Amino acid sequence: MASVLWFRRDLRINDNPLLSEFRQDIVLPVFIFDTQILNKLSKDDKRVSFIFYSVMKLKNDLKAIGLDLAIFYGEPLEVFEKISSICHIDEILACGDNDFYAKSRDEKISQSYKLISFNDAFLLPASYGLKKDGTPYRVFTPFYKSVLPFVEILSQNQYKIKSAKLVDFDYKSIQLESFGFEKADISHIPYIDKPMELLNDFKPYFDMYKDLRDDISKKPYTSGLGIHLRFGTIGIRECIRELILYQKEGIDTSEFIRELIWREFWNMLLIHFPKSEFDNFYAVDIKWENDKDKFHSWCEGKTGVPIIDAAMRELNATGFMHNRLRMIVSSFLTKDLLIDWRWGERYFAMKLLDYEASSNIGSWQWASSTGADGVPYFRVFNPYLQTKKFDKDGVYIKRWVSEYKDIPSGKLYDENYLLMYGDSFYKKPIVVHKVASERFVRAYKDGMIK
Template sequence: MQTVVWFRRDLRIQDNKALYHACRDLGQDELILLFQANPEQFIEDSPNHQAFFASVGYFKEKIDEQAQLQVMVGEPVELFKKLKKQLPDWQRIYYNEDTSGFGAERDQAAEEFFKENEITSHAYQDAYLHGADEIKNQQGEHYKVFTPYHKKWAEQTKETPLKVDFQPQAVQQKVLFPKDEEQFKKLLEKLPENQRPLGEAAAKKRLEKFIKNSVKDYQKSRDIPSLDQTSHLSRFLRTGEISIRTVWQLVEAATSSEGRKVFQQELCWRDFYNMIYSFAPKQKNQPLQDQFQHIKWENDVALFDCWKEGQTGFPIVDAAMRQLQTTGWMHNRLRMIVASFLTKDLLIDWRWGEQYFQKMLIDYDPASNIGGWQWAASTGTDAVPYFRIFNPTTQSERFDQKGEFIREYVTELANVPNKFIHQPESLSKEEQEEYGVILGEDYPKPIVDHKERRKQAISMYEASKEFARETSEGKQKDD
């Protein structure tokens, strides 16, 4: 008989719940290690896509040194039918579940197949410190506001990492689907070279470096892009190259500090957004606050292109967007600034921005990124009020005081002195020539007037609220 371990976004051996339990329960079964690549999820020319499959390729390379990771390409249920035909004695499957988005729908369809074919399935909550259904209020309901959620979350005991007794000799060594393997190999060959550090060892090293050098002062340094003192763990958590329990354990063991406390709160935000997404699955396409369903976004394509290319005339926004294009990553403070700018200054639908981030970010996580866009657009639960709008210039002055980050990515402004770096449009013609940047030629003038757009944004949100109120009152009268 065969036992299958189905890998998805848990690309590691150690502290992998599904693999741990499969190895513990294995008995005399043959172990099949499986990864499915679903073309429906591929994103063309996407750093996100490229980074994820680089990690899968590396994981397979490491597994194949001692065992065999089977790869299948196609729609999951159809692939399971193929697998069952190939392995009629297959009776058990272990995997780490998804509770939101596409992953939840895939798991539900797979479970129906397992039931129909009398395959015993074992699914585990592996990706979060606390799963979507674990933290509830006194009424047994899910929290809608972060602060009380965090208070309850902090009281709960956190699981410790599991030591997996991996048994390579029990793994099926033969390649079961050679054509799929070849197709996957061709996919990997198309990936850009020199992908980031990959695998469990690299993730652990990154974590240890963060704890040693940065976590103590995290609360002070995390908002300063030029310092680059954030953990950079999100990309490894996204692929599961490190477990969230390992992160918690090592951070918890670090010397107590305000920085450690703030970082642990960030891990709580991660659980919170996953909980929200799991119980509001339509939030990828719909505002969580019904009153903001009627916003009439301007959706100017030319302005959207300026935002994507880092050509808005607002240096901090442009530096952030160019960092994203160059590295596939963006500093967290900058994510908030550019998201607010897109929705509140350019008056462009937050879903446009979320989709662009999905394509470009190597650490894209649907729950946290959608949550972030709903926050920026003031359409989600626990959102910043719509009338509190980031001023990109004051944000720049506060978090990149000397313009170090701006100069790194907006090289046109390299010679501009500090007093002009946040508002180069204030340079006189003589100063532009002196510092080697002609506005409108070398670097754009601001594409919008922030003060005017702020007024428009507030008016736009209030109009949506009013329409929602009138519609609701009209329905009540009809009833």
């Protein structure tokens, strides 16, 4: 009889419920490279390399506490069947996730095994997203105000490692290449081998985070924490505990915590409105144009709109894009190009290292004004004004789009100039912003369900 500890998006030993809440004193820690997920990814997907690296680190960390990690490649249910032929599974412990695939996979497994699920990837359990009348919040600010008093209390819930014996099993190492993936270059991922130092090193920037986080031209004044929260190499509870500690040292981390609560908000929306993974959050029937050529231009960073092309090329090259730029490119795709938010959401899902279903779906719906807490639908981001505000000297744009290297920075936000001369040095913008945004407003109005 053994407790199986199924590591998934909680790739750490610190403050991990799996290492604390098992009831058998014999355990089998496992990680499964799930073919249902992997089969949809490209063979050089950076996230797979990051996961592989983190799984190997987890294996070593487990060894250091007298345990080990059995690593599998396959479908989870089949893997558990294989394990049960060797030892009797009493229970499977795992940290839960809220997207459709994760829920249906767990549902299937719990029909055959006792699956015990923990809330770990997010701080707030589902009951915290509710108003006094029991219905879920749909707007961020009241949600934020209602949950803020509980943030510190919930973060104090710390899981201590309990000692256990290891099931006699084959704990051999596995090579990434053995299941058809290539090792991608992930050296640019911040703090890959010492995640917990990330917050400490970000200490000098918390005080200026509110004012400087949108400055995309210089050093990014954002943390790069996303990927670590996504795969649990930093736990959200330990992260908040650390930020509260800094607050007690006189460092203002409140704005940063507020952003982490945005992450909680999107998660709550996905929990309470699971259909929003696929359908518009608000009932509006927009007739998207869905022009495939324009979509490909957007994906490849070849729209002729400087800020869009720079951001998309950075995403394609690194797997990262700054929040401000995510807002600009998502607005451009849905409102200027009139392309369904689901196309953009899927593209981000393929490319973002820190891809988080709830944040991505919520933010894409927000950007297209089909979602919760949306700006009024008639307000459309102007990519040229955004450039003037956040990359006035064109430093960011020129870093990523060499075609603009000799163009004076003021011309990078001069739409008329780009429409007139763009073809002579690269290409002119594929849409005229004013015309396109008026078209979106009309399409939205026509789609409103009366």
